[in-house]
Amino acid sequence: METRISSNPQGNEASGILRNRGSPQQVYGTNQESSSSGGGEPQIEEAELKYGASHVIHLFVPVSICMAMVVFTMNTVPFYTVSNGAQLLYTPFVKETDNIGEKALMSIGNALVLLCFVVVMTVLLIMFYKYRCYKIIHGWLIISSFLLLFLFTSVYVQEVMKSFNVSASTPTVWFCLINYGILGMMCIHWKGPLMLQQFYLIAMSALMALVFIKCLPEWTVWTVLFVISVWDLIAVLTPKGPLRYLVETAQERNEPIFPALIYSSGMLYPYTLVTTVMAGVGETSPSPNTSETNQGNETPSTSGLLKSGKKVKRIAQKVKNDNEMQQQNGGEAGPSTSRQQRQPAQNEQQHQQYHRSEQQMQQEERGVKLGLGDFIFYSVLVGKASSYYDWNTTIACYVAILIGLCFTLLLLAVFKRALPALPISIFFGLIFYFCTRWIITPFVTELTLQGILV
Amino acid sequence: MGTLLTISCYIFTFSPSFCIFCRFIAHDPVRIILFFLGSFFWLVSILFSSLIWLLLSQILPKPQSFFLAISTSILIQESSRIAYFLLLKAAQSGLNKITKQGQISVAPGVSDLQNSRHMLGLVCGLGMGVISALFLTMNAFAAFSGPGTIGMPEALLKSTVDVNRAGKYLPAFYSASALLLSCFHVCWTIMIWDSCHRFGRMPTAYLPGFAALITHFAVAYLDS
Numbered sequence: 184m185e186t187r188i189s190s191n192p193q194g195n196e197a198s199g200i201l202r203n204r205g206s207p208q209q210v211y212g213t214n215q216e217s218s219s220s221g222g223g224e225p226q227i228e229e230a231e232l233k234y235g236a237s238h239v240i241h242l243f244v245p246v247s248i249c250m251a252m253v254v255f256t257m258n259t260v261p262f263y264t265v266s267n268g269a270q271l272l273y274t275p276f277v278k279e280t281d282n283i284g285e286k287a288l289m290s291i292g293n294a295l296v297l298l299c300f301v302v303v304m305t306v307l308l309i310m311f312y313k314y315r316c317y318k319i320i321h322g323w324l325i326i327s328s329f330l331l332l333f334l335f336t337s338v339y340v341q342e343v344m345k346s347f348n349v350s351a352s353t354p355t356v357w358f359c360l361i362n363y364g365i366l367g368m369m370c371i372h373w374k375g376p377l378m379l380q381q382f383y384l385i386a387m388s389a390l391m392a393l394v395f396i397k398c399l400p401e402w403t404v405w406t407v408l409f410v411i412s413v414w415d416l417i418a419v420l421t422p423k424g425p426l427r428y429l430v431e432t433a434q435e436r437n438e439p440i441f442p443a444l445i446y447s448s449g450m451l452y453p454y455t456l457v458t459t460v461m462a463g464v465g466e467t468s469p470s471p472n473t474s475e476t477n478q479g480n481e482t483p484s485t486s487g488l489l490k491s492g493k494k495v496k497r498i499a500q501k502v503k504n505d506n507e508m509q510q511q512n513g514g515e516a517g518p519s520t521s522r523q524q525r526q527p528a529q530n531e532q533q534h535q536q537y538h539r540s541e542q543q544m545q546q547e548e549r550g551v552k553l554g555l556g557d558f559i560f561y562s563v564l565v566g567k568a569s570s571y572y573d574w575n576t577t578i579a580c581y582v583a584i585l586i587g588l589c590f591t592l593l594l595l596a597v598f599k600r601a602l603p604a605l606p607i608s609i610f611f612g613l614i615f616y617f618c619t620r621w622i623i624t625p626f627v628t629e630l631t632l633q634g635i636l637v
Numbered sequence: 638m639g640t641l642l643t644i645s646c647y648i649f650t651f652s653p654s655f656c657i658f659c660r661f662i663a664h665d666p667v668r669i670i671l672f673f674l675g676s677f678f679w680l681v682s683i684l685f686s687s688l689i690w691l692l693l694s695q696i697l698p699k700p701q702s703f704f705l706a707i708s709t710s711i712l713i714q715e716s717s718r719i720a721y722f723l724l725l726k727a728a729q730s731g732l733n734k735i736t737k738q739g740q741i742s743v744a745p746g747v748s749d750l751q752n753s754r755h756m757l758g759l760v761c762g763l764g765m766g767v768i769s770a771l772f773l774t775m776n777a778f779a780a781f782s783g784p785g786t787i788g789m790p791e792a793l794l795k796s797t798v799d800v801n802r803a804g805k806y807l808p809a810f811y812s813a814s815a816l817l818l819s820c821f822h823v824c825w826t827i828m829i830w831d832s833c834h835r836f837g838r839m840p841t842a843y844l845p846g847f848a849a850l851i852t853h854f855a856v857a858y859l860d861s
Binding site for chain 1: 666667669670673674676677680683684686687688690691703706707710711714768769771772773775776777779814815818853856857
């Protein structure tokens with residue numbers, strides 16, 4: 184019942200885009216000249232830059248929060264820094280050895296095995312998505328987020344309480360945990376305030392990163408980071424890459440974006456409100472007919488999570504693709520030209536109203552999206568760097584990752600297509616990790632010993 | 638107790654930078670990005686200077702190599718400022734191409750380089766200053782919070798300088814010098830960029846930059 188209610192505006196929204204793509208001139212009949220004149224181009228770029236900058240910040244903040252959570256935990260809770268011999272299933276080579284060559288071989292082997300799992304799981308997901316098995320995907324995501332929200336959170340809370348020497352009664356802890364988990368499930372898979380949903384996504388990424396840091400053997404972390412970012416590059420950029428296929432299919436099907444697994448800086452939730460305004464205007468829109476599509480669209484605030492370490496998915500995605508570029512073209516120039524014309528006709532007013540809601544919706548929708556996998560691996564890098572009790576390394580990795588993210592978003596503004604967010608950031612981070620640890624920190628220590636500040 | 642000391646050290650060191658950040662930087666996304674880019678430039682410069690230090694320490698005996706490394710580090714830092722200025726200049730001309738006359742600028746910090754270039758210098762210099770202060774203090778502050786130590790245990794073991802020169806005021810002196818350093822970086826950036834901006838237009842253009850370089854050397858060598 185509820186899902187049907189919430190799916191309706193979504194459906195209309197999607198079809199609204201479809202309609203605009205089909206006949207942009209018809210919808211924005213009043214501003215043909217402005218959208219066709221060459222002067223529109225710099226305007227778009229300007230708007231992009233402005234929004235681009237604020238979007239960078241919208242991603243900086245959650246990434247920083249996630250990293251801060253991980254680093255704080257790494258420095259206060261000893262449980263996550265010491266390995267107790269528990270290993271992930273995907274890293275079979277765990278023998279303790281001092282031989283460097285053997286270590287290198289084992290870490291490369293581990294990374295390749297993990298990569299194989301990631302590839303298999305990604306392909307599996309793509310297959311499910313291709314044949315519209317939305318129920319399986321949703322079940323998968325729900326189970327994994329259930330695990331994270333209840334099981335991993337309870338382990339985390341237990342360890343935090345141990346290390347801060349807090350003792351609460353079992354019923355209190357259960358009460359809080361169950362409420363927390365159920366609220367999280369509602370926010371992620373059904374609906375809830377955007378802030379809350381973002382908070383849950385960040386918290387789950389941080390938990391996942393902590394699990395990675397704890398369970399991966401010492402050197403494997405670095406090879407895994409390297410291999411995963413190379414895979415990210417391949418999966419998003421090659422013509423037959425699975426993630427690229429995923430994004431393109433999602434755009435083809437006019438689903439907002441494949442809603443799971445992605446942190447969205449823009450509003451997903453409010454545009455159910457905005458699109459109810461549109462529902463009266465865009466009546467001609469064909470409503471999505473198959474129940475599967477409804478299933479796919481049903482969750483206004485859906486974003487899933489990686490399933491407990493198996494599959495990793497990350498897509499940096501600007502929602503604005505070509506058809507929305509057209510939309511924006513009209514939307515940007517629309518109000519100004521119609522203001523100049525000042526025709527009080529009823530029809531025109533309706534148009535304006537439409538523009539306004541449209542524009543509003545774009546602003547909501549024009550968020551930058553970052554896969555939760557990116558959050559996880561950024562946090563793994565920074566958290567691992569902080570586990571050696573050298574703050575310089577942590578800070579250097581943090582700045583390097585943020586600058587890498589900036590570069591990625593700059594490239595996003597240039598190429599206007601889905602780009603992998605991991606490679607640049609992780610390569611910067613790795614370079615600065617090793618350089619700081621081996622070269623910069625000795626120099627800086629020397630400086631501080633002499634009391635010299637340069 | 639140690640934790641409180643560390644927290645107070647951080648507050649002491651970074652409160653001016655924090656105030657400047659909140660007042661002038663936090664409200665504008667472009668400025669935040671420029672701030673982080675400034676810290677990245679400093680990071681790259683310290684990377685190069687420590688590489689040179691590594692090379693020099695293989696060739697020369699310790700004191701000479703160290704002081705030579707400090708000098709090259711200062712030179713590299715100042716040239717990284719110049720490089721940052723050139724980058725922003727290029728970005729600005731690129732932005733001017735796409736910004737029409739009379740329109741509100743896209744990136745106020747970058748486009749109005751002529752109008753508010755000192756503000757730009759402040760933003761970028763603060764990024765450099767904050768990261769250098771962080772690099773030089775974080776490990777020491779972390780050691781302050783340790784069990785029952787004041788000052789740096791490693792310093793007590795290895796250092797050749799008189800460890801008692803600061804005594805129990807070491808944290809205070811340390812925080813104060815880091816505070817000054819972060820503010821100095823702002824000044825140096827503004828001065829160097831002023832020189833860069835006027836270069837070729839005025840005969841005395843080199844003066845501020847030269848002064849910045851001299852004071853940078855003075856700060857480093859007065860410390861030692």
